[in-house]
Amino acid sequence: xxxxxLDKARKGMPVTVVKLPSGDIKSQLIRLGIxxxxxxxxxxxxxxxxxxxxxxxxxxxxxxxxxxxxxxILQ
Amino acid sequence: xxxxxxxxxxxIADSEAIISEANKSSSAQKIVLAGNPNVGKxxxxxxxxxxxxxVSNFPGTTIxxxxxxxxxxxxxxxPGIYGVGSFNDxxxxxxxxxxxxxxxxxxxxxxxxxxxxxLTLQLIDMGKKVSVxxxxxxxxxxxxxxxxxxxxxxxxxxxVFKTAAVDKQGFEKLNxxxxxxxxxxxxxxxxxxxxxxxxxxISQAEALLILEGDESIAKKNNTECGTxxxxxxxxxxxxxxxxxIFDAVEYEDSKKGEIFNWFGRLxxxxxxxxxxxxLMLVLMYFFIGDLVSQRIxxxxxxxxxxxxxxxxxxxxxAEHSDTKIDVIQFDTEGNKIGNKSFIFTEGLNSNEPLKKxxxxxxxxxxxxxxxxxxxxxxxxxxGEFGIITMTTTYLLFLLLPLVLAFYLIMALLEDSGxxxxxxxxxxxxxxxxxxxxxxxxxxxxxxxCITMANITTRLLGTEREKSIVTAILQFVIPCxxxxxVIAALLSGAGxxxxxxxxxxxxxxxxxxxxVLNKMxxxxxxxxxxxxxAIRVPRIDNILKKTFxxxxxxxxxxxxxxxxxxxAVGLMEITGILKVWQNILEPLTTTWLKLPKEAAxxxxxxxxRRDFGAAGLFQMSLTVMQKTVSIIxxxxxxxxxxxxxxxxxxxxxxxxxxxxxxxxxxxxxxxxLVAQLVI
Numbered sequence: 001x002x003x004x005x006l007d008k009a010r011k012g013m014p015v016t017v018v019k020l021p022s023g024d025i026k027s028q029l030i031r032l033g034i035x036x037x038x039x040x041x042x043x044x045x046x047x048x049x050x051x052x053x054x055x056x057x058x059x060x061x062x063x064x065x066x067x068x069x070x071x072x073i074l075q
Numbered sequence: 076x077x078x079x080x081x082x083x084x085x086x087i088a089d090s091e092a093i094i095s096e097a098n099k100s101s102s103a104q105k106i107v108l109a110g111n112p113n114v115g116k117x118x119x120x121x122x123x124x125x126x127x128x129x130v131s132n133f134p135g136t137t138i139x140x141x142x143x144x145x146x147x148x149x150x151x152x153x154p155g156i157y158g159v160g161s162f163n164d165x166x167x168x169x170x171x172x173x174x175x176x177x178x179x180x181x182x183x184x185x186x187x188x189x190x191x192x193x194l195t196l197q198l199i200d201m202g203k204k205v206s207v208x209x210x211x212x213x214x215x216x217x218x219x220x221x222x223x224x225x226x227x228x229x230x231x232x233x234x235v236f237k238t239a240a241v242d243k244q245g246f247e248k249l250n251x252x253x254x255x256x257x258x259x260x261x262x263x264x265x266x267x268x269x270x271x272x273x274x275x276x277i278s279q280a281e282a283l284l285i286l287e288g289d290e291s292i293a294k295k296n297n298t299e300c301g302t303x304x305x306x307x308x309x310x311x312x313x314x315x316x317x318x319x320i321f322d323a324v325e326y327e328d329s330k331k332g333e334i335f336n337w338f339g340r341l342x343x344x345x346x347x348x349x350x351x352x353x354l355m356l357v358l359m360y361f362f363i364g365d366l367v368s369q370r371i372x373x374x375x376x377x378x379x380x381x382x383x384x385x386x387x388x389x390x391x392x393a394e395h396s397d398t399k400i401d402v403i404q405f406d407t408e409g410n411k412i413g414n415k416s417f418i419f420t421e422g423l424n425s426n427e428p429l430k431k432x433x434x435x436x437x438x439x440x441x442x443x444x445x446x447x448x449x450x451x452x453x454x455x456x457x458g459e460f461g462i463i464t465m466t467t468t469y470l471l472f473l474l475l476p477l478v479l480a481f482y483l484i485m486a487l488l489e490d491s492g493x494x495x496x497x498x499x500x501x502x503x504x505x506x507x508x509x510x511x512x513x514x515x516x517x518x519x520x521x522x523x524c525i526t527m528a529n530i531t532t533r534l535l536g537t538e539r540e541k542s543i544v545t546a547i548l549q550f551v552i553p554c555x556x557x558x559x560v561i562a563a564l565l566s567g568a569g570x571x572x573x574x575x576x577x578x579x580x581x582x583x584x585x586x587x588x589x590v591l592n593k594m595x596x597x598x599x600x601x602x603x604x605x606x607x608a609i610r611v612p613r614i615d616n617i618l619k620k621t622f623x624x625x626x627x628x629x630x631x632x633x634x635x636x637x638x639x640x641x642a643v644g645l646m647e648i649t650g651i652l653k654v655w656q657n658i659l660e661p662l663t664t665t666w667l668k669l670p671k672e673a674a675x676x677x678x679x680x681x682x683r684r685d686f687g688a689a690g691l692f693q694m695s696l697t698v699m700q701k702t703v704s705i706i707x708x709x710x711x712x713x714x715x716x717x718x719x720x721x722x723x724x725x726x727x728x729x730x731x732x733x734x735x736x737x738x739x740x741x742x743x744x745x746x747l748v749a750q751l752v753i
Binding site: 044047052055060062063 | 186218307339340345495500
């Protein structure tokens with residue numbers, strides 16, 4: 001367990017969201033089902049840092065710059 | 076931000092016009108279908124509305140709002156959204172339709188219930204009459220998931236119906252769903268807060284949006300809107316309620332039902348994704364580049380458009396007016412074998428023998444006929460650049476087949492779930508030039524038609540992204556009409572010409588986008604998209620989408636093509652076109668080291684990009700001269716229609732900067748290459 005940001009996640013790793021960036025993007029993340037306290041699974045990390053996570057049964061892609069701003073605990 | 080409506084949207088003013096138009100039939104109920112992207116909304120809509128659908132999308136591109144009729148009621152389809160709000164243009168359109176609804180049929184993807192219920196609860200919080208269709212019921216069984224619909228219905232306070240859109244299972248209950256739609260269970264605290272804002276002129280639905288910080292709704296009602304913090308609080312509360320409901324109603328019997336999405340995964344990872352992309356592009360090339368833009372367009376444009384439509388129309392016009400007609404005959408290899416001029420000072424009908432001779436001569440296989448009217452207005456309407464003749468041929472017989480083909484491919488890529496994955500895979504590369512992966516869509520469309528792509532830039536998140544993509548499109552992306560001629564010129568020129576061309580254009584692309592990314596203020600929006608399951612697209616949905624979007628595009632852009640043709644026609648008749656040629660001539664011969672006729676090709680390129688390129692085809696050029704000229708013509712200004720549409724989309728100032736920039740870049744860079752290699 002370590003405090004980190006989502007862009008550091010590796011394939012297959014479960015992560016718990018600690019803090020989302022503020023602003024409109026936070027509302028958009030909450031709508032898609034990513035809120036603080038949720039546990040997601042990183043299913044793909046593309047070279048360069050684009051991250052694909054899985055929440056329950058759906059997959060969401062996040063750009064590197066966004067992933068960098070999401071504080072998570074890597075498990 | 077979803078593939079379902081990734082290239083559809085329209086400005087709000089229009090949606091209001093359409094909604095108020097629908098208001099006229101007062102006894103009819105307004106039924107609105109709402110749901111997340113890819114939940115099968117359009118299947119439900121198609122079932123309800125049948126064949127007869129109004130597509131209303133004035134200056135908005137493609138399908139924005141479709142309205143049908145179901146048992147005396149109006150049914151509206153909306154773009155797929157994750158919540159009601161104003162984060163992007165699609166949402167604004169959906170929001171306005173939802174606000175005006177009498178009954179909302181909320182279509183929900185049962186497999187992603189936790190995601191979709193957020194919108195459901197928001198609709199219920201708005202105090203609207205709602206019924207829920209739990210779609211993809213068939214998938215639940217496959218995946219060994221159970222949903223307690225009775226409990227879900229109790230918790231939501233509205234009726235829930237199980238459906239499977241694929242085989243229309245459960246659709247017979249749609250009547251019941253509409254009749255039994257009701258106001259659901261709302262959270263008490265929130266409901267109480269809303270009552271403080273709600274009054275005679277502000278409905279509960281509007282009150283909720285105002286509280287959630289929707290500025291335009293607040294402004295409309297002359298009231299202050301909620302803060303971002305307030306919205307966040309409401310959103311978090313709603314998300315928590317969703318999670319509680321989800322935990323209470325869903326059971327997963329076994330993890331074995333989980334479907335591993337091989338193709339989805341493979342198309343994401345560059346190692347496998349890039350070859351998949353390459354394969355797609357090759358297939359696209361054969362379909363669009365070879366079949367449609369060469370064979371089909373060749374037939375529709377030359378045989379139907381020029382040979383039949385223009386020939387006959389112009390002949391009728393010439394019957395009673397002073398006309399000079401040049402006919403050139405070609406053999407099957409395209410070599411000129413004869414030409415004749417016919418002069419009818421009083422019109423065709425005044426000289427029957429000559430008319431007969433002309434008809435006989437011009438109807439030989441492979442003959443080209445050029446009518447020259449002496450009357451100013453006839454020239455403007457029916458001449459070489461006639462508003463009626465040229466625009467009709469261009470729109471219906473050249474552009475329409477291409478637009479249909481491109482939208483068909485886009486619909487296939489979207490509905491299969493490939494497009495969002497492509498955007499994800501390319502995201503990081505696009506980041507380097509200040510864009511995110513979604514920019515792949517307008518750029519891909521640009522290879523079809525720049526005008527179409529210019530309109531599609533609207534789906535991008537910020538103004539700076541729209542500016543960057545618009546500039547890239549006008550400067551470096553050759554449209555399909557132009558690509559065909561470029562490919563023909565390059566194929567005879569050898570590998571070194573190809574390499575030189577690609578590297579020069581590539582360098583311009585990188586320099587241009589890097590400079591714009593550094594120069595333009597603000598920040599680009601990050602990629603955040605949902606990746607839908609990969610599935611085989613449904614043919615009826617694909618065809619419907621293709622048809623509606625093409626219709627929407629033709630309706631919107633058609634007018635601007637007429638304006639463009641009018642401008643060119645006037646320039647030709649008044650001699651301004653000749654002046655342009657004279658100005659460009661010295662530049663062409665000394666700086667670009669090309670024959671002086673090439674100046675003519677460049678001027679024609681302002682009208683239609685392929686005219687310009689085709690002009691070069693007829694000249695005898697050395698290999699390097701060919702390379703220089705296609706570099707110049709690629710970088711050179713977009714065609715007159717995309718120029719006008721660009722001005723409309725991006726404003727006069729930005730449009731003119733880009734347009735002037737393409738002049739400078741084309742001649743400066745083309746000349747630089749010429750000085751080095753010729």
